[in-house]
Amino acid sequence: MTQTETVTAEPESPVDETASPEGDDEELPEDPDDEPGAEGEEPPEDGDVPPGGAERIPEGEFNDSVHGEETETFYSEEGSEVGAAGFAQDEGPLVVPAEPTADAETVGELGPLDAVELGGRERQDDTSSSWIEVVLAEGYGWVESGQIDRGAGLFFFGETQDITDEYLHEVPPTESSEALVESLAEQVTGPEEEMLDAEGDPAGPRWTLVSSPADYDEEFYRVDVTGYLDDSLAGERLFITLEESGAGYELGQLERTLICRRGVADEGLCL
Template sequence: MQRARALTAATAAALLCALVGSCDLATDPSPDPSTTTAEPPSDPAPTEDEVEDADATEDPTETPPTPPAEEDLPGTALDGYPEAGTRLLIVGVEAQEILNLRLGPGIDFDSIARLPPDSPLTATGRNRDLGGSAGIWFQVRAGDDVGWVISRFVAEPGAVRDVTDRFDPPPTAETRGDMIDAVVQEWDQTGTATAIVVFGPIVVDESLQARVDVLAPGDDSVLGARLFLVADADDDGFTLTRVTATQLCARGVAGTGDCA
């Protein structure tokens, strides 16, 4: 079981999951700009029951009990964001891990599904604040399942922009991990962000692809950015050719595509 970690550890973990079957190839896995919510990374650290290794042997409840009634839910109901129908994506969960979808808000409820990082989610509009380290929970729909996830692991993507010009000259690296390190270090000039590899890195047709969530503390509306990088691969290593950045928003997206 693992949690989001600093860049060096995230890169090492990503190298171990390269070419894993769950990391499906995508021309550009950056989400559609209309997709959605999240808690800032400065929130209390997640408990061990929220994120698990994808290879964990314990299965979620096959026949979940009846969901609790509204009056039996813990915490306090929260009105407003995210509203029903808001599309959400999972952030800060490494490519080889899963996020638990629970029957109710809180880790005391059974896990009814194990969600890989690329699972699309839709908010139902029911949100609960459990207080303190228990955090805020959103009820979401994931395929045919409806359950609860802690808000710190979901975000609303804002604008998707080509930011390749920011990397001039294009960095080169001998290994996949070094290329990811170079891109994140150039993107995060402060050195305070946490980087989590959520896709890849994979090499197909002499092209390296990876997707990295770079989560920066200190802003209650912008959680960070999801970087999708492409690099040419040859016998000498890798040369960056393209980077797109998707804003990760904690409180919604304005008409411009920027975080509200």
């Protein structure tokens, strides 16, 4: 299975998670009670299966008027692993009903670091909502696309790359660790310009702070940049490690894991 997490090098000095962010575009959590996880809590391990699930719907018991029509995309590959991305803890979770309809009983939830195996079936209803079958610890469930925000959902995770050198001189040291994380996220996201899709809705890349070092007793920040207007690369999960400097904080290491729409090739790149 493709791993959705990576471990970055430990900085020489501890990171200050208490500094407030600077800038108007994205607000980072300031109150520890608003952080994604309790301090010291462990993130999901590779191979952990989220709880929940229900008995699988037999093939002949789907009702097209309720469950939509059968469809097939890259998310019909039974047994492939996908992970949640593109949303913070307080924006989620991804709700998992027992059937591919919003009226069905909720049998599970997926947080921003959860990964699941695909059940191998998909449905699409008359509102153009698509549903993906997933496997949970006690059975099966269905995840609807677009239930949180643009760029959020289930994706395939590719290889992890060290891109420190690409941004080392793009972001100067700052007094605030969170301001530096914000600056890096905006550099990766690209120019601020309004993008609209064919229906006139907002489109294009957006970034989300997924976790800070204190959330899971780690040495790095996680930032998801999603919403790329590309049919292969959906976005990137950034792992940002900072180091103390005379001016406050500077970039120590920046890694990215590719977030893919259609699957991952043997070499770890997006299909």
